[in-house]
Amino acid sequence: MTIERPAIQSFQPPVRTLMGPGPSDVPPRVLSALARPTVGHLDPSFVGMMDEVKTLLRYAFQTRNDLTFPVSGPGSLGMETCFVNLVTPGDKVIVCVNGVFGGRMVENVRRLGGTPVIVEDAWGEPVDPAKVEDAFKANPDARLFAFVHAETSTGALSDAATLAAIARRHDALTIMDCVTSLGGVPVLLDEWGIDAAYSGSQKCLSCTPGLSPVSFSEAAVARIRARTTPCPSWFQDLGLVLGYWSGAKRTYHHTAPVNPLYGLHESLVILAEEGLEAAWQRHRDNHLRLAAGLQKLGLDFVVREDARLPQLNTVWVPQGVDEAACRARLLNEFGLEIGAGLGALAGKVWRIGLMGHSSRASNIALCLAALETVIR
Ligand code: PLP
Numbered sequence: 001m002t003i004e005r006p007a008i009q010s011f012q013p014p015v016r017t018l019m020g021p022g023p024s025d026v027p028p029r030v031l032s033a034l035a036r037p038t039v040g041h042l043d044p045s046f047v048g049m050m051d052e053v054k055t056l057l058r059y060a061f062q063t064r065n066d067l068t069f070p071v072s073g074p075g076s077l078g079m080e081t082c083f084v085n086l087v088t089p090g091d092k093v094i095v096c097v098n099g100v101f102g103g104r105m106v107e108n109v110r111r112l113g114g115t116p117v118i119v120e121d122a123w124g125e126p127v128d129p130a131k132v133e134d135a136f137k138a139n140p141d142a143r144l145f146a147f148v149h150a151e152t153s154t155g156a157l158s159d160a161a162t163l164a165a166i167a168r169r170h171d172a173l174t175i176m177d178c179v180t181s182l183g184g185v186p187v188l189l190d191e192w193g194i195d196a197a198y199s200g201s202q203k204c205l206s207c208t209p210g211l212s213p214v215s216f217s218e219a220a221v222a223r224i225r226a227r228t229t230p231c232p233s234w235f236q237d238l239g240l241v242l243g244y245w246s247g248a249k250r251t252y253h254h255t256a257p258v259n260p261l262y263g264l265h266e267s268l269v270i271l272a273e274e275g276l277e278a279a280w281q282r283h284r285d286n287h288l289r290l291a292a293g294l295q296k297l298g299l300d301f302v303v304r305e306d307a308r309l310p311q312l313n314t315v316w317v318p319q320g321v322d323e324a325a326c327r328a329r330l331l332n333e334f335g336l337e338i339g340a341g342l343g344a345l346a347g348k349v350w351r352i353g354l355m356g357h358s359s360r361a362s363n364i365a366l367c368l369a370a371l372e373t374v375i376r
Pocket residue numbers: 021022074075076077079101148150151152153177179180200209210
């Protein structure tokens with residue numbers, strides 16, 4: 001043997017308080033669900049649990065869409081699943097960009113042979129509906145519209161109901177990124193008329209990272225069925241995945257991540273027990289508490305008040321403060337993780353998450369006291 005046996009021992013992660021842009025703190029109930037015995041991914045008991053996950057997700061997304069299930073992969077795979085199934089070469093897609101994740105949507109459209117029509121807003125601003133209306137008027141042949149509901153790179157929330165209504169008036173289907181919004185602020189797929197949505201397990205659902213709940217309307221399914229070119233991804237081809245996630249006879253498509261799905265099931269049960277309205281209210285109340293404390297520390301928000309995400313608070317780093325050194329002290333001295341800026345905001349902001357199980361009073365108290373110490 002040429003490769004020596006490594007003397008590596010079990011990994012013991014430190015205990016952290018997670019107040020960044022995700023993952024958020026995972027509650028003990030979800031951690032213990034993950035540790036339950038693994039069963040086969042076609043075991044009848046597991047198939048029953050999959051059906052419950054779909055029911056719980058329909059509640060979380062507020063939709064009756066039959067095609068609602070978690071994709072086996074992170075939020076980025078949910079994003080790609082939406083685009084790869086709905087975009088065909090030559091399609092014109094109106095895409096809103098007001099931060100990092102809108103930019104990734106553009107990249108998806110380009111790689112699939114579509115033509116993105118970019119509607120740009122400044123980082124920190126919500127998507128401007130008037131610009132979207134203008135883009136549709138200038139591009140009446142656009143078949144798809146895509147936007148990020150909660151832009152995690154800036155902390156801005158866009159008006160999904162208004163945006164989706166514009167797309168509907170122009171006969172386009174809407175893809176919405178609700179990775180950071182689901183469970184933290186209202187996400188009402190049916191009421192708003194969203195045709196395809198994807199989220200992530202690790203934000204306001206407070207499960208471990210690595211699963212992406214998705215949902216598709218009947219109109220989206222009809223568009224996918226009418227494709228004349230095959231979906232370019234075998235793994236994400238919804239027609240194939242569905243043999244495993246729905247129907248009377250479940251057939252092998254890929255080996256589902258069994259234990260992570262136990263975790264997602266538990267996190268969705270916790271959300272249903274609390275109730276969506278109560279969860280939204282908790283996120284709102286805790287945001288207001290944190291915002292009051294941050295303002296006392298002299299930290300200013302990047303996003304104007306009426307467009308702030310309660311679950312992701314982005315503040316400017318005060319002049320003369322070494323932002324990376326502060327975050328390192330928070331981590332090393334207080335076991336507290338907050339987020340750095342991304343893309344155009346790198347080095348300029350901190351992103352403080354109050355997502356899911358992380359959105360609680362003890363976390364706010366710890367964060368404010370720790371921040372006060374490190375910025376002094
Ligand atoms: N979209 C948004 C708005 C996000 O915040 C993220 C992750 O932070 C993603 C997509 C990608 O999700 P993931 O990192 O799970 O692939």
